[in-house]
Amino acid sequence: MKKIRILHIIKSLGRGGAEMLLPETLKLHDKEKFEFHYIYFLSWKDQMVEAIKEAGGKVTCFEAKDNIRLLTQYKKIIGYCKEHKIDLIHCHLPWAGFAGRLVHWRTNIPVIYSEHNMQERYHPVTKILNKYSFNSQSMAIGVSEDVTLSISKNISPDIPVKTVLNGVNTDAFIKSGSLRTKQELGIPADALVIGNVAVFRFQKRLIEWLRVFKTISDRNSNVYGLIIGAGPLEDEIKKEWKSLGLENKVFFPGLKTDVKPYFEVMDVFMMSSSFEGLPIALLEAMSMECAIVSTNAGGIKEVVRNKIDGLVCETNELGKLEVLVQKMIKNPDSLTKFKRAARDRVRAKFSLNIMVKELEELYSNQAKLEH
Template sequence: MPNPRPNRVLFLIDSLGMGGAERMLVNYLQHLDVNRYEPRVCVFGVRDGNPVAAEIERLGIPVDLISVPRIRDFINVMSLVRYLRLHQIDLVHTQLETVTVHGGIAAKIVGIPTVHTLHTFAYPNATARETRRTELVWFSLRHFHDKIIAVSAAVGDYAVSKGRVPLEKISVLYNGIDTRSFSPRNSADRVSVRTALGIPDNAALVITVAVLRREKGIQYLIETWPDILKSVPNAYYLVVGAGPYESTLKSLAAKHNITDRVIFAGPRNDVPDLLRSSDLFALPTLNDVLPTVLAEAMASGLPIVASRVGGVPEMIEPDKNGLLVSPADKIGLANACIRLLCAPNEAQRLAEGGRDIAEARFNVRNQVQKLETLYEELLKKPMPNELAQ
């Protein structure tokens, strides 16, 4: 008797720009067991040319486009139903928003299980339109999806309290990283990376990697940098990333006359090297579900200073792998950075603790195995064709 074919899993996502959910999708696809699961990716739109699509296709995984401009364009549901049947999809895994509604309805019509990964909280200052959109997504998660993967316990609790999603539907699964891609710094590499950036080898280097938005709180660290320099005269701040708040942050550095100490590196494809060349990772974010970059920093052997918000306390344990401060607390932020920059033994102890936590909680290989187990459980359950009856 021939072996059954692998289960066909469709990963539905709004688009394939350079966002966190898109990057995380690549991480998981790289490690999915192709003997058990045959992945396929479908997007509803194009963002910045969908650069991540090329990475997925290089893995030998097809990427398709079904154009759905708006979340309320329900006429496209039947196009998705035909697509699911054409490719004999066994399970749908949705990410982000628009695909959540359409993917859930289409999967119910076809009679196959659906999983959704919840990456974000709702908009903090939502417009009426955004609120209606969010309510539509919550409705879909309650009625059309069989399992909700929360990337942190904090966002899982949020889904239950704000979205009225049944608790039994929630499974917490932290985002995974390839810990082998991040390793403690090599002294020769450290010097060359710093030289290319114009940073002295003996500098006390603090790094932040983030999309440059107001919500990342980088402005608070820039504003307090003159205070840090009083205690750590050789301190430099490396800001890696791009975004709508970049010009504001640069103006702030100029206002405080620290443009020679705050280096804006822009978006980079050598983040592991930059992390290995730094001494401390700072993330003064105002809210975050589960910032994967903290796991990358831990795996790179960096102690961490971060805000006590969202899912961050699930990653950073005070005095074990970093220090937590209140959001927007410039004094607390400065004191925490100064403390670790001036105490190399403590910083090294926290760095070692971070590497252990990164390997135990955020190794993508372990996380993919957990994801595959969840798929297996859903595929074994009978799925009634509820909407077709």
């Protein structure tokens, strides 16, 4: 049987949510039916490259230092598609999407576009380009109902738009009980750890996260923090970290390809985001039995049902995060209950197996339409 050749196009292969999904879904895809290729553009953001190759993907970088240069690479993408007889293109995030639409316009190769964010949160130029080019592709995917509704509200597309919820590999993200990370960081074995995994951007509100943690820490001496990631606001965030006197209480391990050792030691995964699509780190944390305390930004409210799977508050009430965490600290049975509930929730509704099955059905249908 002839394999269906899929080309994923994405701006970078660094450690972002959309990027992390590519090797994880590839591990579960039916390699007898599909062949997977990947093109990215920011050569210095390549943390996922080896993981994709190890899972059987073919990776190529058409280097582009900015968004305009990225778009000019579309002729190279067309050449790649002809050389490798690509049957379908799957683009992720706007600028890769714009490049994919140019290829679709010139070649008529089916293009699926995955939207990971809310339209309202994009730069005005990105919003305009997205709106007026959106129908120049075969179909679109929203990673949460909120994202799909945002597309409908802001773009009103003529092409089909389907929600395919992000997922996590619950067989891979499972707690083993290792305390090695605590030992390496010098955190006491019996300490309660509050963590987050995030790109250091404004939307994650990590400065406010630190302030909330400070209040919690002042009332609970055996509480420690972990923030895994990096990004443009790192200097500002670490300045606040020092100003709050948290150098020996909150640790910044940096950008990590493998975050499981850090989820291993987290008791509470606390998110302070002002907006989200459907964050992969949240699903990973839940699969690793971290109790969830979060704002209800974007797709988070589709995952975490308040007082059932975790505790949530409004995005404009960040101070309430401290109150919600304190409830768990004061009631160990409640903390244990929410840890188990988090994993049960993702296993039932946000398994990567479900996501992969839905994607493969879309790939097969679009490839049939081509012929």
